[in-house]
Amino acid sequence: MAAPTSETGRLRTGRPTAPDGAVFRRAMGRFPTGVAIVTQGCGPRTRAVTINSITSVSLEPTLLSLCLGQDSSMLDSTLSARHFTVNLLTAGQREQSVRCADRNRPTGLAAQSYLGGQRGTNGSLVIDGALAALECVLTTTVPAGDHVILIGRVVALHQGPPDAEPLVFYGGSYRRLTAAEPPSA
Template identity: 40%
Template sequence: MSTHTARRAGATAGHDRDRGTEPGRTEFRRAMGLLPTGVAVVTVGSGEQTEAVTVGSVVSVSLDPALVLVSLGSTGRLVEAIDRAGGFAVNVLTTEQSDLSACFASHDRPHGRGAEERLGGVAGASGHVLLRDAVLSMECRTEHRYPGGDHVLFLGRVDELHTAEAAGSPLVHHRGAYTTLKDPC
């Protein structure tokens, strides 16, 4: 049986921080890296208007109505694009799409037609790029927008749902690296 030592956020071996002290940005990022997350590319628009970014923060919020939450950096191009478009698409990547994840996680990621071509997708009914081989793509209409520290949280109503018939394994990010799910059988 393994044991864990409980520590307050920010406590270091042998030294506890004063009560109420928040963890630093680097410490919190490292701690959250312990939580495995699925990897998705959020897209807005198509053609010259295409914007896309990699995210690891997609949450299923409600089944009725179908709602998802995505978290985006507040200074990124996508926030303004979603505000203008009134919606977005979420494309859950497969293990074979880790190159797309890396590309759209970079600060100098492509946009416009370059992004659309790199994604290799097609515009869905909502007008947002959908990746052909994604495990799952969801076309969403913005229901609400919330401030969240240095991020903006978008609550989207899922209007269209697309699943790949022969989907590969979902891409997972854990401890700063890509990994895969183990088959339980």
């Protein structure tokens, strides 16, 4: 198979770079992702954090995975409660994403008031206006370096506005999707 090419030229080959943390982060930043806020609890127990490390794992049963840092304040409460909700964000929820990515993000009633929404069937906040909200029960955890992989079984799914644009992150900044031009004949 030939090396992929792009409009700007061929894939650079040659001596690979050692995968230290900064180089690895830059390389992974070249992979566009959606953005979500994971919530745990509701009311005075609301916790929320922005993530982009979400993966669909299985359709039967419905499973997804996400990663939280070992030092994340969200990790202990999620492990203790054994449930969480993944709220997939729209482009209009960028400020909520930025705020919940900050280490000084709101918690408790302040977080619920800031994010809006209501208590889901699993006990965690479902954010109003999200593309989708996936209520999960924690089934498995896997230590992975400085993070923990959480696998959750989706027990309820809420669909958001069908015409909403997703919030996308690429190259260290938020981006907008544009429709691809059809290939030329």
